[in-house]
Amino acid sequence: MQAAGAVIAIGGAESKLRRRSVLQAFVEECGGQGARIAVIPSASSLGPEVVEVYRAVFTSLGAAEVIELRPRSRAEATAELAAPLADVSGVFMTGGNQLKLSAFIAGTQFGDAIVAAHARGAVVGGTSAGASILAEHMIAFGSGGSTPKQRMSQLAVGLGLVPGAVIDQHFEQRNRYGRLLSLVAQSPSLLGIGIDEDTSAVIRDGVLRVVGKGSVTIVDGRHLVSNAYEAKRTAPLLVSGAVLHVLPAGCAFDLAGRTLAVISTPEKDEEVADLRAAEADLREMAREIAAEGVSPTDYARRLRRSRRA
Amino acid sequence: MQAAGAVIAIGGAESKLRRRSVLQAFVEECGGQGARIAVIPSASSLGPEVVEVYRAVFTSLGAAEVIELRPRSRAEATAELAAPLADVSGVFMTGGNQLKLSAFIAGTQFGDAIVAAHARGAVVGGTSAGASILAEHMIAFGSGGSTPKQRMSQLAVGLGLVPGAVIDQHFEQRNRYGRLLSLVAQSPSLLGIGIDEDTSAVIRDGVLRVVGKGSVTIVDGRHLVSNAYEAKRTAPLLVSGAVLHVLPAGCAFDLAGRTLAVISTPEKDEEVADLRAAEADLREMAREIAAEGVSPTDYARRLRRSRRA
Incomplete structure (x- = not known):
């Protein structure tokens, strides 16, 4: 049996010109020179333009081939359209509106083909909306702010490639502590993962590794106490006892044990x-x-x- | 021996017109109808105007007397100026620039008189800059953002009325998770306390109680792992294993035990x-x-x- 591929969740706004460490890590995980990557721009309102950008970047980073697959409705998300996924080494979902991804892809034959590609060893990644769809539970939308409040965020269904987790993006830049904490307060079993821009969480064999400019923030709510079950309207939520991990590039985190696996060794x-x-x-x-x-x-x-x- | 008074740290922008729960709680702690309050506007660039606002609010909330004490330099912060502090029931420091408070007040005879007033039972409170000066360590300034980074914040010396703690304000509104976490990463023994606007932490007998519209966020770094001792320049900081408490109004927190003391009971x-x-x-x-x-x-x-x- 082949091992599953890596899951690569990018927090959005990844560098495409100069220090492209995040996209470089993606291409390397996909096999570098041999990489065959399917770009799925369904979340975006611009289809072909977005694909051209990623085609240019991935090719200049050494990828052998970049193809476009773009279901624009649930009806289009067929096994036929998904056929090329059978022999790519990587799948990349662009940013945009993640509810388009849960609406057009999750639970369709096309979505199943992405999950199957991952299971046979292909890398599945995405940026911004394309990152949020990767986990089992998807943050659909929500408001910014540091303090968690009732009704500040919505949960929908993701692809399930990161079980028991919810992934938020643009984490630092859009001040999303509050909305991530509010979801974990309502479902303390969820592992909350917030990814900064130009930063990625590379998940393989149960270990999350951080690449890029910012940090990945992890909220472990297993032991938390909350009043989410009784807070009214948009009241601030009690979140007591959440364990917080903020991980810059070079750090690794054991998702099952929920502990730091490798400490960053910054450039000396x-x-x-x-x-x-x-x-x-x-x-x-x-x-x-x-x-x-x-x-x-x-x-x-x-x-x-x-x-x- | 008399018990020390309450310490009341307000996160700034407290309501002064309609639902004045934060300032009302302050006046009540000061003795309600019998309250004699000294307002210290040294942090502000407007002196008398600010005092007039608080005089109007405190008086309309039932305070018996409001006086102004305004050292405008370290030289002015004398025992003579501080004499009226010997028989007030409350001291209130306004917002502005907290480095003016550490520069003009902390460690002077005037500052010692505030500490003495607190020790004999007077309430000592402040908003924004006036809140930060209350703790043992004072956040002097820093940049916004969710992710902690090296050199993003400065520490100075506060009045010491909340030992072992650092208090930040405008916490949610100015996205200050990062700067609070960066200070706790560098000094994990510090208890980080972040207070939202129109919200206060009322501390008495080692218990912190939350009043107002937003939340008080507490970062307990006792068990955290960080790379703060070796992170270069403005690199993102590793913070792993911090315990987080976000407490809305009605909650209480045991500062010594660092545990939730009372769970919020929202309006039913x-x-x-x-x-x-x-x-x-x-x-x-x-x-x-x-x-x-x-x-x-x-x-x-x-x-x-x-x-x-």
């Missing part, structure tokens, strides 16, 4: 450069001492002089 | 009204049955008829 370029330089100095010193019989004190003096010059 | 007006009406009906029915010998079935029929009419 300067420190490393200093150390390398010191090592090089020491080696040169040792060489000179051995070759010329110069004393360490003499050598250090000569080194200082040559540096001043 | 309709439910209660229905129950009361049913009880009244039953009582009337019992009375009529006893007095007139009418059968329960007859009575119920008459009741329905009289309601239709």
Whole structure:
């Protein structure tokens, strides 16, 4: 039996020109030079234009082929349209309106074909709306704000590729703590995942790895206490005891254990450069001492002089 | 020995006209009809105008007297200026620039007099900047955003009336999760307290009670893992395992135990009204049955008829 592919949820507004770390990681997961990627722009109101952008980026990042599949209604989401999914190495859903994705794709033959592609090892990813549809439960829409309130967000049904989770996007840029917390308050069994722009959660074998510029925020509500079952109208919600993880690039998170798996090791370029330089100095010193019989004190003096010059 | 007074931290923009629950709670804590309140507008660039607003509100809420004390420099923050603090029942610091409060008041004779007033039982409160200065550590300034980043916020020294804590304000409205989390990531021993606008944290005997329209967000970092000690420049910070409490009005929190003390009991007006009406009906029915010998079935029929009419 083949292992399932990675699920890659991107928080929207990923860089397409300069430091394209998020889309580069996507193409690499899809197989790099051998990547065959289906772009699904159904969430977007622009179809072909969006596909052309991603075709250009994925191709310049080395992908072998990029095809477009665009069901524009539930009726169009057929097994025939989905046929090419049988031999792509990656599926990418663009941003737009995620209710179009739950309406046109989830639970159709086309949607089933995406799930089947994932099961046989293809990578399935998406950005913004295309990220939210990936999880079992999909945030449909909601209002911004830090504080969770009753009725501030809606839940719909996603593709189920990340079980027991809900994925929100543009997390930092659109101030979405409140709406994610409100969903977890109502369903504490859900793992809330909020992804910043130009950032992705790469999920494989139950481990979530963070790539990109921002962070992935995880809300674990298993032990939380809430009044969501009785809060009226748009009242602020009680959320007590949620465990919070904010994970920048380089961190990894064990989704089953709900614990940090790898701690980020940020670039220590300067420190490393200093150390390398010191090592090089020491080696040169040792060489000179051995070759010329110069004393360490003499050598250090000569080194200082040559540096001043 | 007298018990210390309450500390009341308001998240800014508290209602001054209609539903003034936050300022009303402040005046009540200060003794209601007997309240003598000193307003300190040192953080504000408008002095007398701000005092006049609070004088009008506090007086209309029943306070007996409102005085103004306004040190405008560290040199002015003398014991002489502070003399009236010896017999007020409440101290209120307005909003503005909290670095003016740490610069002009904290650690001066005037600041010591505020601390002494609190110790003998006076209430000490403040809004916005006036809230931040109350805790042991004061958030001086910082940028907005949900995701914690290195160097996004500054810490200065507060009055110390809430030990081991840092208080942020305008929490939901200015998207301040990131800056509060960044401070707790750097100092996990700190209890982070974020207060929404028109909302207050009323702290007395180690218990924080929430009053007002929004919520108080508490970040408990005791068990968190962070990379704050090595994150470079403005990199996003790792914060893993922080425990989060978002508390709407009516909730109470045990600051020492860091646990929810009282769960919010939102208004169940309709439910209660229905129950009361049913009880009244039953009582009337019992009375009529006893007095007139009418059968329960007859009575119920008459009741329905009289309601239709």
